[in-house]
Amino acid sequence: MPIYASPEQFMRDRSEYARKGIARGRSVVVTLYEGGVLFVAENHSPALHKVSEIYDRIGFAAAGRYNEFENLRTAGIRLADVRGFSYDRRDVTGRWLANAYAQTIGSIFSEHQKPFEVEICVAEVGAPGTVPTANDSGPGIRDQLYRISYDGSIVEERKFVVMGGVTEPVITALNSTFRVGWDLPTALRSAVSALGSTGENAPRELLPTQLEVAVLDRSAPGRTFRRIQGTLLGTLLTPPATDPAPGNGSEDS
Protein backbone atom coordinates (compact mmCIF):
# COMPACT_ATOMS: atom_id res chain seq x y z
CA MET A 1 0.00 0.00 0.00
CA PRO A 2 1.68 3.24 -1.09
CA ILE A 3 2.26 5.87 1.59
CA TYR A 4 1.40 8.65 -0.81
CA ALA A 5 -0.66 8.71 -4.00
CA SER A 6 -1.04 11.86 -6.07
CA PRO A 7 -4.57 13.14 -6.51
CA GLU A 8 -4.46 12.29 -10.19
CA GLN A 9 -3.44 8.74 -9.41
CA PHE A 10 -6.13 8.51 -6.76
CA MET A 11 -8.84 9.65 -9.15
CA ARG A 12 -7.52 7.43 -11.91
CA ASP A 13 -7.72 4.43 -9.60
CA ARG A 14 -11.27 5.28 -8.63
CA SER A 15 -12.28 5.71 -12.25
CA GLU A 16 -10.65 2.42 -13.13
CA TYR A 17 -12.48 0.69 -10.31
CA ALA A 18 -15.84 2.10 -11.35
CA ARG A 19 -15.29 1.37 -15.05
CA LYS A 20 -14.35 -2.22 -14.34
CA GLY A 21 -17.41 -2.71 -12.20
CA ILE A 22 -19.69 -1.40 -14.94
CA ALA A 23 -17.94 -3.41 -17.65
CA ARG A 24 -18.56 -6.66 -15.79
CA GLY A 25 -22.30 -6.56 -16.31
CA ARG A 26 -24.51 -6.84 -19.37
CA SER A 27 -25.33 -4.07 -21.79
CA VAL A 28 -28.31 -1.74 -22.04
CA VAL A 29 -29.41 0.19 -25.13
CA VAL A 30 -31.65 3.29 -25.04
CA THR A 31 -32.61 4.72 -28.42
CA LEU A 32 -34.99 7.25 -29.91
CA TYR A 33 -37.56 5.98 -32.38
CA GLU A 34 -40.47 7.54 -34.19
CA GLY A 35 -42.95 6.96 -31.36
CA GLY A 36 -40.65 8.06 -28.52
CA VAL A 37 -37.92 6.28 -26.61
CA LEU A 38 -37.09 2.55 -26.63
CA PHE A 39 -35.20 0.75 -23.85
CA VAL A 40 -33.67 -2.66 -24.51
CA ALA A 41 -31.57 -4.31 -21.80
CA GLU A 42 -30.02 -7.74 -21.72
CA ASN A 43 -31.45 -8.93 -18.41
CA HIS A 44 -31.81 -12.56 -17.51
CA SER A 45 -33.83 -11.84 -14.35
CA PRO A 46 -37.56 -11.24 -14.77
CA ALA A 47 -37.86 -9.60 -11.34
CA LEU A 48 -34.83 -7.30 -11.00
CA HIS A 49 -35.30 -4.45 -13.41
CA LYS A 50 -32.70 -2.31 -15.14
CA VAL A 51 -35.31 -0.15 -16.83
CA SER A 52 -37.95 1.74 -14.88
CA GLU A 53 -40.56 4.41 -14.95
CA ILE A 54 -39.78 7.63 -13.12
CA TYR A 55 -42.63 9.92 -14.13
CA ASP A 56 -45.22 10.61 -16.82
CA ARG A 57 -42.75 11.21 -19.61
CA ILE A 58 -39.48 10.19 -17.95
CA GLY A 59 -37.81 6.80 -17.89
CA PHE A 60 -34.67 5.43 -16.27
CA ALA A 61 -32.17 2.80 -17.36
CA ALA A 62 -28.98 1.76 -15.60
CA ALA A 63 -26.00 -0.54 -15.79
CA GLY A 64 -23.58 -1.59 -13.07
CA ARG A 65 -24.17 -2.53 -9.45
CA TYR A 66 -27.82 -3.32 -8.87
CA ASN A 67 -28.16 -2.13 -5.27
CA GLU A 68 -26.56 1.19 -6.12
CA PHE A 69 -28.64 2.02 -9.13
CA GLU A 70 -31.75 0.71 -7.40
CA ASN A 71 -31.11 3.27 -4.65
CA LEU A 72 -30.77 5.99 -7.30
CA ARG A 73 -33.93 4.84 -9.03
CA THR A 74 -35.96 5.07 -5.82
CA ALA A 75 -34.51 8.49 -5.01
CA GLY A 76 -35.36 9.71 -8.52
CA ILE A 77 -38.97 8.55 -8.25
CA ARG A 78 -39.33 10.26 -4.89
CA LEU A 79 -37.78 13.45 -6.24
CA ALA A 80 -40.08 13.49 -9.26
CA ASP A 81 -43.22 12.74 -7.26
CA VAL A 82 -42.45 15.43 -4.68
CA ARG A 83 -41.84 18.03 -7.38
CA GLY A 84 -44.97 17.04 -9.30
CA PHE A 85 -46.97 17.18 -6.10
CA SER A 86 -45.72 20.50 -4.82
CA TYR A 87 -45.76 22.20 -8.23
CA ASP A 88 -47.52 20.48 -11.12
CA ARG A 89 -46.99 17.30 -13.12
CA ARG A 90 -45.77 19.30 -16.11
CA ASP A 91 -42.99 20.85 -14.06
CA VAL A 92 -41.08 17.59 -13.78
CA THR A 93 -38.49 17.53 -16.56
CA GLY A 94 -35.84 15.05 -17.60
CA ARG A 95 -33.18 17.75 -17.68
CA TRP A 96 -33.77 18.73 -14.05
CA LEU A 97 -33.71 15.10 -12.92
CA ALA A 98 -30.57 14.32 -14.92
CA ASN A 99 -28.83 17.29 -13.34
CA ALA A 100 -29.82 16.12 -9.85
CA TYR A 101 -28.42 12.68 -10.62
CA ALA A 102 -25.20 14.14 -12.02
CA GLN A 103 -24.63 16.26 -8.92
CA THR A 104 -25.37 13.34 -6.62
CA ILE A 105 -23.23 10.78 -8.39
CA GLY A 106 -20.43 13.31 -8.81
CA SER A 107 -20.35 14.01 -5.10
CA ILE A 108 -20.38 10.34 -4.30
CA PHE A 109 -17.49 9.77 -6.69
CA SER A 110 -15.34 12.46 -5.12
CA GLU A 111 -16.14 12.18 -1.48
CA HIS A 112 -17.33 8.72 -0.61
CA GLN A 113 -15.20 5.77 0.39
CA LYS A 114 -16.19 4.00 -2.80
CA PRO A 115 -17.58 5.43 -6.03
CA PHE A 116 -20.91 4.17 -7.33
CA GLU A 117 -20.24 1.63 -10.06
CA VAL A 118 -23.17 2.75 -12.12
CA GLU A 119 -23.94 4.40 -15.40
CA ILE A 120 -27.46 5.69 -15.83
CA CYS A 121 -29.60 7.10 -18.58
CA VAL A 122 -32.51 9.48 -18.02
CA ALA A 123 -34.84 9.66 -21.01
CA GLU A 124 -37.68 12.08 -21.60
CA VAL A 125 -40.17 11.80 -24.42
CA GLY A 126 -41.48 14.94 -26.11
CA ALA A 127 -45.11 15.99 -26.38
CA PRO A 128 -47.44 14.38 -28.93
CA GLY A 129 -46.74 15.88 -32.31
CA THR A 130 -42.98 15.97 -31.82
CA VAL A 131 -41.37 14.90 -35.06
CA PRO A 132 -37.97 13.29 -34.62
CA THR A 133 -35.46 15.03 -36.87
CA ALA A 134 -31.73 15.20 -37.09
CA ASN A 135 -31.83 18.96 -36.53
CA ASP A 136 -31.63 20.80 -33.24
CA SER A 137 -34.65 22.21 -31.53
CA GLY A 138 -35.37 23.50 -28.01
CA PRO A 139 -35.36 21.03 -25.10
CA GLY A 140 -39.06 21.40 -24.50
CA ILE A 141 -40.21 19.96 -27.79
CA ARG A 142 -38.04 16.99 -28.53
CA ASP A 143 -37.10 13.65 -27.05
CA GLN A 144 -34.04 13.77 -24.82
CA LEU A 145 -31.49 11.20 -23.69
CA TYR A 146 -29.05 12.02 -20.90
CA ARG A 147 -26.20 9.72 -20.00
CA ILE A 148 -24.68 10.15 -16.53
CA SER A 149 -21.44 8.33 -15.81
CA TYR A 150 -19.94 7.03 -12.58
CA ASP A 151 -18.10 10.32 -11.99
CA GLY A 152 -21.13 12.53 -12.45
CA SER A 153 -20.35 13.69 -15.96
CA ILE A 154 -23.48 14.25 -17.99
CA VAL A 155 -23.84 14.11 -21.74
CA GLU A 156 -26.93 14.61 -23.87
CA GLU A 157 -27.07 12.01 -26.63
CA ARG A 158 -28.93 12.65 -29.85
CA LYS A 159 -29.36 9.13 -31.17
CA PHE A 160 -28.84 6.37 -28.66
CA VAL A 161 -27.07 5.41 -25.43
CA VAL A 162 -25.20 2.17 -24.78
CA MET A 163 -24.12 1.35 -21.24
CA GLY A 164 -22.66 -1.57 -19.33
CA GLY A 165 -20.64 -4.58 -20.37
CA VAL A 166 -18.34 -4.24 -23.36
CA THR A 167 -19.98 -1.45 -25.32
CA GLU A 168 -17.80 -1.01 -28.44
CA PRO A 169 -19.29 -3.80 -30.57
CA VAL A 170 -22.81 -2.70 -29.62
CA ILE A 171 -22.11 0.92 -30.53
CA THR A 172 -20.57 -0.09 -33.84
CA ALA A 173 -23.54 -2.28 -34.71
CA LEU A 174 -26.05 0.41 -33.80
CA ASN A 175 -24.18 3.14 -35.64
CA SER A 176 -24.43 1.16 -38.84
CA THR A 177 -28.18 0.55 -38.57
CA PHE A 178 -29.54 3.65 -36.82
CA ARG A 179 -32.02 5.84 -38.70
CA VAL A 180 -33.62 8.98 -37.32
CA GLY A 181 -37.32 8.27 -36.75
CA TRP A 182 -37.02 4.51 -37.32
CA ASP A 183 -40.11 2.53 -36.36
CA LEU A 184 -40.43 0.31 -33.29
CA PRO A 185 -39.96 -3.19 -34.78
CA THR A 186 -36.86 -2.10 -36.73
CA ALA A 187 -35.35 -0.29 -33.78
CA LEU A 188 -36.07 -3.22 -31.48
CA ARG A 189 -34.57 -5.84 -33.77
CA SER A 190 -31.47 -3.71 -34.40
CA ALA A 191 -30.98 -3.14 -30.69
CA VAL A 192 -31.34 -6.84 -29.91
CA SER A 193 -28.90 -7.90 -32.60
CA ALA A 194 -26.48 -5.16 -31.46
CA LEU A 195 -26.69 -6.50 -27.90
CA GLY A 196 -26.03 -9.95 -29.22
CA SER A 197 -22.80 -8.80 -30.86
CA THR A 198 -21.05 -8.50 -27.49
CA GLY A 199 -20.35 -10.93 -24.66
CA GLU A 200 -19.15 -14.53 -24.69
CA ASN A 201 -19.71 -16.57 -27.86
CA ALA A 202 -20.79 -13.47 -29.78
CA PRO A 203 -22.69 -13.07 -32.05
CA ARG A 204 -25.57 -14.41 -29.97
CA GLU A 205 -29.25 -14.50 -30.73
CA LEU A 206 -30.98 -13.21 -27.61
CA LEU A 207 -34.31 -14.72 -26.65
CA PRO A 208 -37.24 -12.70 -25.27
CA THR A 209 -36.59 -14.26 -21.84
CA GLN A 210 -33.13 -12.69 -21.83
CA LEU A 211 -34.41 -9.20 -22.58
CA GLU A 212 -36.07 -6.39 -20.70
CA VAL A 213 -37.86 -4.08 -23.13
CA ALA A 214 -39.88 -0.93 -22.48
CA VAL A 215 -40.93 2.24 -24.27
CA LEU A 216 -41.92 5.79 -23.48
CA ASP A 217 -44.84 6.04 -25.86
CA ARG A 218 -45.35 9.66 -26.88
CA SER A 219 -48.98 9.16 -27.81
CA ALA A 220 -50.10 7.67 -24.47
CA PRO A 221 -52.00 10.13 -22.27
CA GLY A 222 -50.59 10.71 -18.78
CA ARG A 223 -48.06 8.00 -17.98
CA THR A 224 -46.18 7.01 -21.12
CA PHE A 225 -43.99 4.18 -19.79
CA ARG A 226 -44.98 0.73 -21.04
CA ARG A 227 -43.20 -2.59 -20.63
CA ILE A 228 -43.16 -4.86 -23.67
CA GLN A 229 -43.29 -8.50 -22.63
CA GLY A 230 -44.67 -11.89 -23.51
CA THR A 231 -46.44 -12.42 -26.80
CA LEU A 232 -46.15 -8.79 -27.90
CA LEU A 233 -42.39 -8.90 -27.51
CA GLY A 234 -42.20 -12.18 -29.39
CA THR A 235 -44.27 -10.76 -32.23
CA LEU A 236 -42.20 -7.59 -32.55
CA LEU A 237 -38.96 -9.57 -32.58
CA THR A 238 -40.07 -11.84 -35.40
CA PRO A 239 -38.91 -10.39 -38.69
CA PRO A 240 -41.78 -10.22 -41.22
CA ALA A 241 -41.44 -12.71 -44.09
CA THR A 242 -41.66 -10.02 -46.78
CA ASP A 243 -38.99 -7.75 -45.34
CA PRO A 244 -36.10 -7.84 -47.85
CA ALA A 245 -33.39 -6.23 -45.71
CA PRO A 246 -32.94 -5.42 -42.03
CA GLY A 247 -32.87 -1.77 -41.06
CA ASN A 248 -35.43 -0.90 -43.74
CA GLY A 249 -37.68 1.70 -42.15
CA SER A 250 -40.59 1.35 -44.54
CA GLU A 251 -42.32 -1.80 -43.24
CA ASP A 252 -45.67 -1.69 -41.50
CA SER A 253 -45.82 -2.41 -37.75
Place this chain on the structure above:
Amino acid sequence: MTVDGQVGRWPVSAIPAAYMRPGNGSFTEFLTAAEPHLLPGHGARQSVPALAGAAPIAVPHGTTIVAVTCQDGVVIAGDRRATMGNIIAQRDIEKVFVADTHSAIGIAGTAGLAVELVRLFRLELEHYEKIEGIRLSLDGKANRLATMIRGNLGMAMQGLAVVPLFAGIESDQVPDPAFDVARRDPRRGRIFSYDVAGGKYEEHDYYAVGSGSTFARSALKKRYDSAADVPTAVRAAVEALYDAADDDSATGGPDLTRRIFPVVVAITVDGAVRWSDDEVGVVAEAVVAGRMVNPGG
Protein backbone atom coordinates in the same frame (compact mmCIF):
# COMPACT_ATOMS: atom_id res chain seq x y z
CA MET B 1 -25.22 2.83 1.76
CA THR B 2 -26.28 6.07 3.43
CA VAL B 3 -24.93 9.46 2.58
CA ASP B 4 -25.29 11.20 5.95
CA GLY B 5 -22.20 12.12 7.83
CA GLN B 6 -19.90 11.04 5.03
CA VAL B 7 -20.10 14.14 2.91
CA GLY B 8 -18.62 17.51 3.71
CA ARG B 9 -20.76 19.70 1.52
CA TRP B 10 -23.64 18.29 -0.51
CA PRO B 11 -24.28 20.16 -3.78
CA VAL B 12 -27.37 22.34 -3.71
CA SER B 13 -29.00 20.73 -6.72
CA ALA B 14 -28.19 17.14 -5.81
CA ILE B 15 -30.70 14.69 -4.44
CA PRO B 16 -31.15 15.38 -0.70
CA ALA B 17 -29.85 12.70 1.64
CA ALA B 18 -33.33 11.90 2.95
CA TYR B 19 -34.35 10.74 -0.54
CA MET B 20 -31.59 8.15 -0.63
CA ARG B 21 -32.60 6.54 2.64
CA PRO B 22 -34.33 3.16 2.49
CA GLY B 23 -38.06 3.16 3.08
CA ASN B 24 -41.23 1.44 1.98
CA GLY B 25 -43.25 2.45 -1.06
CA SER B 26 -45.53 4.86 0.82
CA PHE B 27 -45.38 8.43 -0.44
CA THR B 28 -47.21 9.78 2.61
CA GLU B 29 -44.73 8.24 5.01
CA PHE B 30 -41.87 9.54 2.90
CA LEU B 31 -43.29 13.08 2.96
CA THR B 32 -43.78 12.86 6.71
CA ALA B 33 -40.11 11.99 7.10
CA ALA B 34 -38.54 14.18 4.43
CA GLU B 35 -40.93 17.02 3.50
CA PRO B 36 -43.61 17.34 6.18
CA HIS B 37 -44.52 20.86 5.09
CA LEU B 38 -46.06 19.41 1.92
CA LEU B 39 -48.65 17.32 3.76
CA PRO B 40 -52.20 18.61 3.38
CA GLY B 41 -53.26 20.81 6.24
CA HIS B 42 -49.74 21.04 7.60
CA GLY B 43 -50.17 24.65 8.68
CA ALA B 44 -53.44 23.88 10.42
CA ARG B 45 -51.81 21.13 12.47
CA GLN B 46 -49.48 23.57 14.11
CA SER B 47 -51.93 26.38 14.73
CA VAL B 48 -53.42 27.05 18.14
CA PRO B 49 -56.53 24.96 18.71
CA ALA B 50 -59.78 26.89 18.45
CA LEU B 51 -60.95 28.44 21.73
CA ALA B 52 -63.96 26.79 23.24
CA GLY B 53 -67.11 28.47 22.03
CA ALA B 54 -65.45 30.26 19.13
CA ALA B 55 -67.31 30.08 15.82
CA PRO B 56 -65.72 27.59 13.40
CA ILE B 57 -63.93 29.08 10.40
CA ALA B 58 -66.23 29.28 7.42
CA VAL B 59 -64.94 26.85 4.79
CA PRO B 60 -66.91 25.31 1.94
CA HIS B 61 -68.54 21.89 2.63
CA GLY B 62 -70.19 19.24 0.45
CA THR B 63 -72.32 17.12 -0.41
CA THR B 64 -73.69 13.76 -1.45
CA ILE B 65 -71.64 10.89 -2.89
CA VAL B 66 -73.28 7.58 -3.90
CA ALA B 67 -71.72 4.27 -4.87
CA VAL B 68 -73.70 1.44 -6.46
CA THR B 69 -72.37 -2.03 -7.29
CA CYS B 70 -73.66 -3.91 -10.29
CA GLN B 71 -73.07 -7.10 -12.22
CA ASP B 72 -69.99 -5.76 -14.02
CA GLY B 73 -68.39 -3.54 -11.40
CA VAL B 74 -69.28 -0.46 -9.42
CA VAL B 75 -70.41 3.10 -10.14
CA ILE B 76 -69.58 6.10 -7.96
CA ALA B 77 -71.17 9.51 -8.47
CA GLY B 78 -71.20 12.84 -6.71
CA ASP B 79 -73.05 16.13 -6.95
CA ARG B 80 -71.39 19.45 -7.88
CA ARG B 81 -72.30 21.87 -5.08
CA ALA B 82 -70.08 23.32 -2.37
CA THR B 83 -71.82 25.42 0.31
CA MET B 84 -70.63 27.80 2.98
CA GLY B 85 -73.53 28.18 5.34
CA ASN B 86 -76.39 29.33 3.12
CA ILE B 87 -74.16 30.51 0.28
CA ILE B 88 -73.32 28.30 -2.68
CA ALA B 89 -69.55 28.57 -2.71
CA GLN B 90 -69.08 26.68 -5.98
CA ARG B 91 -71.56 25.27 -8.50
CA ASP B 92 -69.32 22.86 -10.33
CA ILE B 93 -66.91 21.45 -7.79
CA GLU B 94 -65.71 17.94 -8.56
CA LYS B 95 -65.85 15.52 -5.68
CA VAL B 96 -65.40 12.18 -7.39
CA PHE B 97 -62.03 11.28 -8.86
CA VAL B 98 -60.45 8.34 -10.58
CA ALA B 99 -57.81 7.19 -8.09
CA ASP B 100 -56.00 4.72 -10.34
CA THR B 101 -56.88 2.42 -13.18
CA HIS B 102 -59.29 0.30 -11.11
CA SER B 103 -60.54 2.48 -8.28
CA ALA B 104 -62.18 5.81 -7.59
CA ILE B 105 -62.77 8.01 -4.59
CA GLY B 106 -65.48 10.51 -3.69
CA ILE B 107 -65.15 12.93 -0.84
CA ALA B 108 -67.56 14.70 1.48
CA GLY B 109 -66.51 17.32 3.97
CA THR B 110 -64.19 20.30 3.82
CA ALA B 111 -63.78 20.84 0.12
CA GLY B 112 -60.28 22.29 -0.15
CA LEU B 113 -58.71 19.82 2.25
CA ALA B 114 -60.54 16.93 0.62
CA VAL B 115 -59.19 17.78 -2.82
CA GLU B 116 -55.65 17.92 -1.43
CA LEU B 117 -56.14 14.57 0.26
CA VAL B 118 -57.35 13.03 -2.99
CA ARG B 119 -54.32 14.41 -4.81
CA LEU B 120 -52.07 12.84 -2.20
CA PHE B 121 -53.96 9.55 -2.29
CA ARG B 122 -53.67 9.23 -6.07
CA LEU B 123 -49.99 9.93 -5.84
CA GLU B 124 -49.66 7.41 -3.01
CA LEU B 125 -51.06 4.67 -5.25
CA GLU B 126 -48.95 5.70 -8.24
CA HIS B 127 -45.79 6.03 -6.13
CA TYR B 128 -46.16 2.57 -4.65
CA GLU B 129 -46.63 1.06 -8.08
CA LYS B 130 -43.53 2.77 -9.48
CA ILE B 131 -41.29 1.92 -6.53
CA GLU B 132 -42.40 -1.67 -6.00
CA GLY B 133 -43.18 -2.52 -9.61
CA ILE B 134 -46.56 -3.97 -8.68
CA ARG B 135 -49.90 -2.43 -7.86
CA LEU B 136 -51.43 -2.49 -4.37
CA SER B 137 -54.30 -4.89 -3.77
CA LEU B 138 -57.72 -3.29 -3.38
CA ASP B 139 -57.66 -3.95 0.36
CA GLY B 140 -54.22 -2.36 0.52
CA LYS B 141 -55.51 0.78 -1.17
CA ALA B 142 -58.50 0.93 1.18
CA ASN B 143 -56.21 0.57 4.19
CA ARG B 144 -53.86 3.32 2.99
CA LEU B 145 -56.83 5.63 2.67
CA ALA B 146 -57.92 4.76 6.20
CA THR B 147 -54.46 5.69 7.48
CA MET B 148 -54.59 9.03 5.67
CA ILE B 149 -58.00 9.85 7.12
CA ARG B 150 -56.79 8.86 10.57
CA GLY B 151 -53.93 11.31 10.13
CA ASN B 152 -56.47 14.05 9.56
CA LEU B 153 -58.28 13.43 12.86
CA GLY B 154 -56.75 16.44 14.59
CA MET B 155 -58.15 18.79 12.00
CA ALA B 156 -61.44 16.94 11.89
CA MET B 157 -61.86 17.78 15.55
CA GLN B 158 -61.37 21.44 14.67
CA GLY B 159 -64.19 21.25 12.20
CA LEU B 160 -62.19 20.45 9.06
CA ALA B 161 -63.37 16.89 8.51
CA VAL B 162 -62.90 14.85 5.35
CA VAL B 163 -65.00 11.73 4.81
CA PRO B 164 -64.35 9.66 1.67
CA LEU B 165 -66.20 6.91 -0.11
CA PHE B 166 -63.90 4.51 -1.92
CA ALA B 167 -64.94 2.10 -4.66
CA GLY B 168 -62.87 -0.26 -6.73
CA ILE B 169 -62.36 -3.62 -8.31
CA GLU B 170 -59.48 -6.02 -7.84
CA SER B 171 -57.34 -5.50 -10.90
CA ASP B 172 -55.28 -8.64 -11.00
CA GLN B 173 -58.26 -10.96 -10.64
CA VAL B 174 -56.43 -13.13 -8.16
CA PRO B 175 -59.06 -13.69 -5.49
CA ASP B 176 -58.17 -13.47 -1.82
CA PRO B 177 -58.51 -16.99 -0.38
CA ALA B 178 -60.56 -15.51 2.46
CA PHE B 179 -63.02 -14.19 -0.10
CA ASP B 180 -66.25 -16.13 -0.01
CA VAL B 181 -66.26 -17.12 -3.67
CA ALA B 182 -69.64 -18.82 -3.50
CA ARG B 183 -71.32 -15.59 -2.46
CA ARG B 184 -69.12 -12.91 -3.99
CA ASP B 185 -68.23 -12.48 -7.63
CA PRO B 186 -64.79 -10.89 -8.14
CA ARG B 187 -66.16 -9.01 -11.14
CA ARG B 188 -68.39 -7.01 -8.84
CA GLY B 189 -66.90 -3.89 -7.40
CA ARG B 190 -66.46 -3.25 -3.70
CA ILE B 191 -67.33 -0.17 -1.66
CA PHE B 192 -65.56 1.11 1.45
CA SER B 193 -66.78 3.89 3.73
CA TYR B 194 -64.81 5.63 6.47
CA ASP B 195 -65.41 7.58 9.63
CA VAL B 196 -63.35 10.60 10.69
CA ALA B 197 -61.21 8.46 12.97
CA GLY B 198 -60.02 6.43 10.01
CA GLY B 199 -62.26 3.43 10.65
CA LYS B 200 -62.82 1.46 7.44
CA TYR B 201 -66.13 -0.27 6.74
CA GLU B 202 -66.87 -2.41 3.72
CA GLU B 203 -70.37 -1.74 2.44
CA HIS B 204 -72.49 -4.07 0.37
CA ASP B 205 -74.60 -3.36 -2.69
CA TYR B 206 -74.77 0.45 -2.37
CA TYR B 207 -73.86 3.29 -0.03
CA ALA B 208 -73.90 7.08 0.23
CA VAL B 209 -72.04 9.66 2.32
CA GLY B 210 -72.52 13.35 2.96
CA SER B 211 -75.30 15.62 4.13
CA GLY B 212 -77.78 14.17 1.64
CA SER B 213 -76.75 10.56 2.18
CA THR B 214 -79.82 9.43 4.10
CA PHE B 215 -82.10 10.58 1.27
CA ALA B 216 -79.87 9.01 -1.35
CA ARG B 217 -79.73 5.71 0.52
CA SER B 218 -83.51 5.63 0.90
CA ALA B 219 -83.85 6.18 -2.83
CA LEU B 220 -81.36 3.43 -3.62
CA LYS B 221 -83.13 1.05 -1.25
CA LYS B 222 -86.01 1.03 -3.72
CA ARG B 223 -84.06 1.35 -6.95
CA TYR B 224 -81.14 -0.97 -6.37
CA ASP B 225 -80.85 -3.97 -8.70
CA SER B 226 -77.87 -6.22 -8.09
CA ALA B 227 -78.08 -7.77 -11.55
CA ALA B 228 -78.03 -4.40 -13.33
CA ASP B 229 -75.49 -3.46 -15.98
CA VAL B 230 -73.38 -0.31 -15.73
CA PRO B 231 -75.76 2.11 -17.53
CA THR B 232 -78.64 1.00 -15.30
CA ALA B 233 -76.50 1.49 -12.21
CA VAL B 234 -75.53 4.96 -13.43
CA ARG B 235 -79.20 5.83 -13.86
CA ALA B 236 -79.94 4.62 -10.33
CA ALA B 237 -77.07 6.72 -8.96
CA VAL B 238 -78.19 9.88 -10.75
CA GLU B 239 -81.77 9.33 -9.56
CA ALA B 240 -80.49 8.95 -6.00
CA LEU B 241 -78.50 12.18 -6.27
CA TYR B 242 -81.60 13.93 -7.59
CA ASP B 243 -83.56 12.72 -4.57
CA ALA B 244 -80.79 13.88 -2.24
CA ALA B 245 -80.77 17.33 -3.86
CA ASP B 246 -84.57 17.40 -3.54
CA ASP B 247 -84.34 17.26 0.25
CA ASP B 248 -80.87 18.58 1.17
CA SER B 249 -79.93 22.17 0.39
CA ALA B 250 -76.22 21.33 0.53
CA THR B 251 -76.56 18.90 -2.39
CA GLY B 252 -76.94 20.26 -5.91
CA GLY B 253 -79.26 18.77 -8.52
CA PRO B 254 -78.49 18.69 -12.25
CA ASP B 255 -78.18 22.22 -13.65
CA LEU B 256 -79.70 21.99 -17.12
CA THR B 257 -79.23 25.68 -17.85
CA ARG B 258 -75.49 25.61 -17.29
CA ARG B 259 -75.04 21.93 -18.29
CA ILE B 260 -73.50 21.04 -14.92
CA PHE B 261 -74.14 17.37 -14.10
CA PRO B 262 -72.97 14.91 -11.46
CA VAL B 263 -69.50 13.43 -11.86
CA VAL B 264 -69.85 9.72 -12.61
CA VAL B 265 -67.04 7.16 -12.60
CA ALA B 266 -67.75 3.58 -13.67
CA ILE B 267 -65.27 0.85 -12.70
CA THR B 268 -65.17 -2.54 -14.40
CA VAL B 269 -62.44 -5.11 -14.95
CA ASP B 270 -61.46 -3.05 -18.00
CA GLY B 271 -60.70 -0.03 -15.88
CA ALA B 272 -62.09 3.04 -14.16
CA VAL B 273 -63.65 5.46 -16.63
CA ARG B 274 -65.07 8.87 -15.89
CA TRP B 275 -68.17 9.41 -17.98
CA SER B 276 -68.04 12.55 -20.10
CA ASP B 277 -70.31 15.49 -19.33
CA ASP B 278 -72.35 14.73 -22.44
CA GLU B 279 -72.91 11.11 -21.47
CA VAL B 280 -73.99 12.06 -17.95
CA GLY B 281 -76.08 14.87 -19.43
CA VAL B 282 -78.12 12.36 -21.41
CA VAL B 283 -78.86 10.39 -18.24
CA ALA B 284 -79.60 13.52 -16.19
CA GLU B 285 -81.99 14.85 -18.81
CA ALA B 286 -83.80 11.53 -18.85
CA VAL B 287 -84.09 11.65 -15.05
CA VAL B 288 -85.49 15.19 -15.14
CA ALA B 289 -87.91 14.27 -17.91
CA GLY B 290 -89.17 11.37 -15.79
CA ARG B 291 -89.65 13.70 -12.82
CA MET B 292 -91.72 16.09 -14.93
CA VAL B 293 -94.29 13.34 -15.13
CA ASN B 294 -93.76 11.87 -11.66
CA PRO B 295 -91.91 14.25 -9.30
CA GLY B 296 -91.29 11.56 -6.69
CA GLY B 297 -89.43 9.39 -9.17
